[in-house]
Amino acid sequence: MLTRAGVMAVGAVVVAMTLGCSPKPAATQAAVKDKFYAVTPDALTVKGGLMSGALTEMKVSERIEDGSGRIDQPARLTGKLVLTNVSKDQSVRLLGGKLLYIDMQGKPIPLEDKRTEPTLKLSSSYGNQERLDPGQDASQSVEADFPAEALKMKRLKEIRLELLYSPSAYKQETMNFGVSIGGQ
Numbered sequence: 607m608l609t610r611a612g613v614m615a616v617g618a619v620v621v622a623m624t625l626g627c628s629p630k631p632a633a634t635q636a637a638v639k640d641k642f643y644a645v646t647p648d649a650l651t652v653k654g655g656l657m658s659g660a661l662t663e664m665k666v667s668e669r670i671e672d673g674s675g676r677i678d679q680p681a682r683l684t685g686k687l688v689l690t691n692v693s694k695d696q697s698v699r700l701l702g703g704k705l706l707y708i709d710m711q712g713k714p715i716p717l718e719d720k721r722t723e724p725t726l727k728l729s730s731s732y733g734n735q736e737r738l739d740p741g742q743d744a745s746q747s748v749e750a751d752f753p754a755e756a757l758k759m760k761r762l763k764e765i766r767l768e769l770l771y772s773p774s775a776y777k778q779e780t781m782n783f784g785v786s787i788g789g790q
Contacts, residue, residue: 637672643681643757656693656773661765662686666752680721681752687726688745689769691738698771700736700744702727706766707756715753715762724750726767 642665649662663686669679683705691698703726707715717723726748736744756762 638669638678639672640667641670642667645683653692656691656696656698657769657771658690658692659767659769660688660690661748661767662688664765666757668757677754680718681754681757683724683748683750683752683765685748686745687748687767688743689738690743691740693740693773695740696773696775697737697739698773700738701770701772703770704768705748705750706768707753707762708764708766709756709761710763712763715756717751717753721751724752726750 645664645666648664649660650664651658651660653659664683665685666681666683668677668681670676671678689700705724705726709715726746738744
């Protein structure tokens with residue numbers, strides 16, 4: 607039989623277990639929303655030397671915490687790059703590329719600390735360098751860090767793609783064999 611002190615002790619243990627030992631509710635995480643910035647125009651085609659390039663489906667997005675405005679994921683540029691060898695007699699070996707964001711004064715806009723410079727690896731599978739013969743093209747997705755400074759109105763003038771490629775001679779020759787069909 608329990609005494610009055612025993613009942614009070616059991617009651618205190620139950621109250622302590624209920625209040626002190628129960629897991630605290632998880633902190634509610636703020637909702638994160640994707641914010642998209644229009645790139646105008648969203649598709650460009652340019653020609654230079656042996657190559658022509660088209661950068662299409664361009665958009666810039668970042669993830670922002672709802673309410674606080676804290677940036678959860680910094681801005682990134684995405685798009686699709688298609689490179690075409692427009693030469694009639696030279697192959698090119700694509701080695702790499704770099705994206706530069708140029709301001710209204712013609713100077714590169716730097717990325718913030720601890721962000722990766724936007725480079726492109728233009729190689730096919732297994733680490734082989736991509737070779738483009740005359741008339742051939744290669745395409746790939748582009749996803750690169752985008753500077754926060756470039757998101758401000760009237761700040762970004764152009765996006766520059768610097769390609770690194772090595773041209774090589776491509777010869778197409780014709781051989782004629784003089785023949786005749788035996789006859790009378």
